[in-house]
Amino acid sequence: xxxxxxxxxxxxxxxxxxxxxxxxxxxxxxxxxxxxxxxxxxxxxxxxxxxxxxxxxxxxxxxxxxxxxxxxxxxxxxxxxxxxxxxxxxxxxxxxxxxxxxxxxxxxxxxxxxxxxxxxxxxxxxxxxxxxxxxxxxxxxxxxxxx
Numbered sequence: 001x002x003x004x005x006x007x008x009x010x011x012x013x014x015x016x017x018x019x020x021x022x023x024x025x026x027x028x029x030x031x032x033x034x035x036x037x038x039x040x041x042x043x044x045x046x047x048x049x050x051x052x053x054x055x056x057x058x059x060x061x062x063x064x065x066x067x068x069x070x071x072x073x074x075x076x077x078x079x080x081x082x083x084x085x086x087x088x089x090x091x092x093x094x095x096x097x098x099x100x101x102x103x104x105x106x107x108x109x110x111x112x113x114x115x116x117x118x119x120x121x122x123x124x125x126x127x128x129x130x131x132x133x134x135x136x137x138x139x140x141x142x143x144x145x146x147x
Contacts, residue, residue: 001036001077001085001107008046010088010118011037011062012053019058036077038067070099073106081109084116091119097129105136 015035037046047064054062065077085107090100104115115137121127133139 001038001082007042008037008039008049008064010086011035011046011064012050014086015050015054015058015062018061019055033061033080033083035062036067037062037064038077040066040068067103068099069096069103073103078107082107082113084114087115087117087119089119091117091126091129092122094123094125094128097125097132101129101132101136104133108137 018033018035037050039046043064043066050059050062050064063076065074067073067077085104087100087104091097107113108115117133119126130139130141
């Protein structure tokens with residue numbers, strides 16, 4: 001499950017890595033999983049980027065879908081438990097913090113789902129989101145230090 005804004009680049013990379021991993025294992029499983037690339041607005045742009053940048057086998061793993069935080073999640077997305085949620089540039093609007101957290105909780109299965117959030121802390125409000133996140137998830141912060 002990829003939650004990111006506008007371009008879909010994180011999902012495109014995830015699909016490439018998944019396809020490479022599946023190819024390396026030469027799996028014969030009928031269901032190898034899917035990469036759901038989600039957004040609320042830029043679905044056409046995301047689909048175009050998926051179509052232009054992935055091979056047929058990589059593209060077969062990707063599903064571009066609308067995901068409105070804080071609302072009922074499409075049954076298609078929740079048919080199977082989510083193993084990994086990659087959230088890129090999702091912590092930007094304070095009024096969206098609670099709906100985002102609600103959606104992350106709904107998509108997650110305790111003991112199974114890993115959640116990786118990439119976010120630039122812009123304001124003190126962003127810290128409030130991560131404080132709320134820590135009440136629902138085990139959080140390990142990784143900081144990039146530039147020299």
